[in-house]
Amino acid sequence: MAITKTHPIKSTLRKALDYILNPDKTDSAILVSSFGCSPETADIEFEFTRRLSSERGTHLARHLIQSFAPGEATPEQAHEIGMKLAEEVLGGKYEFVISTHIDKGHTTQGDGSLVLKKWEIQKGFGMF
Secondary structure (H helix, E strand, O other): OOEEEEEEEOOOHHHHHHHHOOOOOOOOOOOEEEEOOOHHHHHHHHHHHHHHOOOOOOOOEEEEEEEOOOOOOOHHHHHHHHHHHHHHHHOOOOOEEEEEEOOOOOOOOOEEEEEEEOEOOOOOOEOO
16 A cells, blocks of 8 residues: 655745756656646646636645555556656646656556646635
């Protein structure tokens, strides 16, 4: 069973995105997906949406990490599980970038990282 952790991103959104998008960890970005934004410019797009929002808060985004035990899921399966989780939880209302890291030394292990933004794309309402 996957272990899921999450923590707020308060000031280093570009740094978090650079970490999850690292080509050495994502098989040259093969296991990278996004919704409502481009992975390369997500920090700019998240900030644009934030500026349109009436609610600012102290968090820029959240970093969700989903880890699978060796043999539990292939990297492709881990990525698909992460995409389904993001789609189900966020309901098409929030931008996100997701990647699956495969650099842990075992090809059967996938660690998914999801950076999602707080503000709804259309309405500007905060999520967390």
